[in-house]
Amino acid sequence: MTILPVRLTPGASADRIDGWDVDADGRPVLKVRVRARPVEGEANAALLKLLAKTLGVPKSAVSLDRGGQSRTKMLTITGLTDDELRARLTDL
Incomplete structure (x- = not known):
């Protein structure tokens, strides 16, 4: 199980992962954009x-842990180690 911090931007022109950034506290966060609106x-x-x-x-391996109403979210990924997760996101 791996924890993945994400900064989500809804209402984008395309679904895409923009790469890694740091938040206000200096922690790494994955920047993601989706076309869907933040409704329901x-x-x-x-x-x-x-x-x-x-x-x-599988979709069941990715779950929202915290931040359902926030742009900054914490996701739980099961079935991957931290190293496997970072390797798969680096290869984009």
């Missing part, structure tokens, strides 16, 4: 689907 959890669902597809894991 649509943007969160699009985020989970995009990351599952990108990481090559």
Whole structure:
């Protein structure tokens, strides 16, 4: 199980992962954009689907741990180690 911090931008022109950045506290965070709007959890669902597809894991392996109403979210990824997760995201 791996914890993945994400900064989500909903309402983008395309679903995409923009790479790594740091938040205000200096912690690494993955920048992700999705076309879905932040209405009734649509943007969160699009985020989970995009990351599952990108990481090559089932949708059930990606879950929202914290930040359902926030742009900064903490996701739990099961089935991958920290090193495997970073390697798959670096290869984009």
